[in-house]
Amino acid sequence: MIFMQEFSQCLAQSRHKAGLSQADCAHLLGVSQSRISRLELGEVTPTAMELCGVAVLFGRSMEYLAEPLFQDRALVIRQRLLDLPEVRTGWLGRFARNNMLHQLEERVERILSAYET
Known part of the structure; x- marks a missing residue:
């Protein structure tokens, strides 16, 4: 790692x-x-x-020490998002889950783009 x-x-x-x-x-x-x-x-x-x-x-700083860990975890989560199973729930639950997953994808990409520079 x-x-x-x-x-x-x-x-x-x-x-x-x-x-x-x-x-x-x-x-x-x-x-x-x-x-x-x-x-x-x-x-x-x-x-x-x-x-x-x-x-x-x-x-x-903690950020300095943990920077590689943030990058590693973001890469793992990005990969796991690709095969996250669907769940059977009501429309409101699906809406909230999909919204959260979309925000997570954006957050992961922001984290990873910060390390690409």
């Missing part, structure tokens, strides 16, 4: 640039040193709390 590769590199590079050891980083984030190692190797996915902690620790 693109997100894991980029997050892992960002964490390792930011930590090295700041002169922190994995143990330092682990202590500040409240996790084990082995957790930091596994995050830097891309073996585990960071939790929301870890993303927030890394953002605070290294002065990065």
Whole structure:
């Protein structure tokens, strides 16, 4: 996954640039040193709390850290929209669902177009 590769590199590079050891980083984030190692190797996915902690620790925005994740999820949702099964429901339910799905398609395309530049 693109997100894991980029997050892992960002964490390792930011930590090295700041002169922190994995143990330092682990202590500040409240996790084990082995957790930091596994995050830097891309073996585990960071939790929301870890993303927030890394953002605070290294002065990065959540948007910066999660950008590849947004792109990845938008691509997955775009693909899943293509084979979303129809549901049997009343006209009002279909109308609301179709309206929401149309808005979702537009939102996904906006997200993806932002990363194409």
